[in-house]
Amino acid sequence: MSDNNRPGILPNQSIETLIAQGSILSEDRFDADQVQPASLDLRLGSRCWRVRASFLPGRHTVAERIRDVAMHELDLSKGAVLERGCVYIAELQESLALPPGVSARANPKSSTGRVDVFVRLLSDRGPAFDDVAEGYAGPTYIEIAPQTFSVLVRRGTRLNQLRLKRGAPERLRIENVGVDLSDGIAGFRARRHAGVIDLDFVDGHDPRNFWEPLLPRGGELLLDPGEFYILASKQAVEIPVLEAAEMTPIDPSVGEFRVHYAGFFDPGFGTDEAHGKGSRGVLEVRSHETPFILEDGQTVARLVYEPLTERPTRLYGDLGSHYQRQGLKLSKHFRAWGE
Structure with missing residues (x-):
């Protein structure tokens, strides 16, 4: 080291x-x-x-x-x-x-x-x-x-x-992450009782067998209890090359839902230097016991930034990535929607 x-x-x-x-x-x-x-x-x-x-x-x-x-x-x-x-x-x-x-x-x-x-x-x-x-x-x-x-x-x-x-790295800053519910396909809801997903089979599953697209009206989306949604962040996410970030849930008092999984963002994600300018964060959202209406731009998670001990010799995407320059995107196991 x-x-x-x-x-x-x-x-x-x-x-x-x-x-x-x-x-x-x-x-x-x-x-x-x-x-x-x-x-x-x-x-x-x-x-x-x-x-x-x-x-x-x-x-x-x-x-x-x-x-x-x-x-x-x-x-x-x-x-x-x-x-x-x-x-x-x-x-x-x-x-x-x-x-x-x-x-x-x-x-x-x-x-x-x-x-x-x-x-x-x-x-x-x-x-x-x-x-x-x-x-x-x-x-x-x-x-x-x-x-x-x-x-x-x-x-x-x-x-x-x-x-x-x-040691215990300091938290450099915390940024709110809003959800994008603008016009067009704004997300996907998982289909129940779908088939098996092979987690080593990349680009090998037809997304229509596992997901249904969401077309919000008026910038709003009603979350049904117990359903699982894939959405995208309103703003682009950029992780500087000397920092790393983790996406964390918001305080549950802010809404009856949560971003279900925390997530690591490696240095270089979304940066121009790593050819990822404009990348969005993908959000895995699940509602709690009651229906809940999300609005376009509403805060759904937070990004916590911490310093690296030194600059990495590789940046996010250098070894190839399915998610650099992503917008709304399903996991790598699925072909692009509409193919």
Whole structure:
């Protein structure tokens, strides 16, 4: 890692140094595109368990808790369908031996959130989902709970990502994110009882079998309770090359809905330097128990910006991305609407 000891998010070259030092380990060799500008994609291992309840490890290891709640085991080396409405725990190929002063936080990948698959990282004796304590040494697991669609996964499928940080980075600023409900197709609502989505099959699904387009009138959209929506931000999102951001839900007192999944935005997203000027944030929205009317431009989430320890040697989109320069866009698993 850099000799710079200031608090911040670690860029790709620092993550690669941690891998070389053995602070991040993997059962298989790391993929060439696994390290992103300020995050590391995590890959499913071979073993997965259908469990009767979610849990936090607390005083236990994850393996100990799995023995208490497992219903049956699945072999992901052969591929397996994870059914909507069920909860699963899977081993990840990556394990950690973090050095002093370095902690981590996980989040769903963009493509995971956009198909309404709820995922959270688990670590041994961890008191919270997704947060990995400074200096943690041990395996990592992922909780997977498909909400709308059943999904096909296999060993190596990437559902979440890890952001590593030194110390406690300051929050540089917080920006409100509004929703775009202007004329034309302003979003998509998930169809219930659709088929299975293969999460490794890119551009391979007809979106009309899984989504219906939304055509708001007068800049308003009525959210139905329990339905899942894909919408876009009103404003363009730009992440400077020395910063990273995380999208967080707004205070629930502001409205009876929430942006269902937090999300990482890597440095360079939406910037002219990375050829992404004008990129919008895609929002995964779910209403609560009561119908709720959204208005064009209404705040639905917030972007929290934090500094990197140093400039990354790669920017978002350098390895290819389905989401740079995006407007309203479904996940990479679907062909473009109307094709």
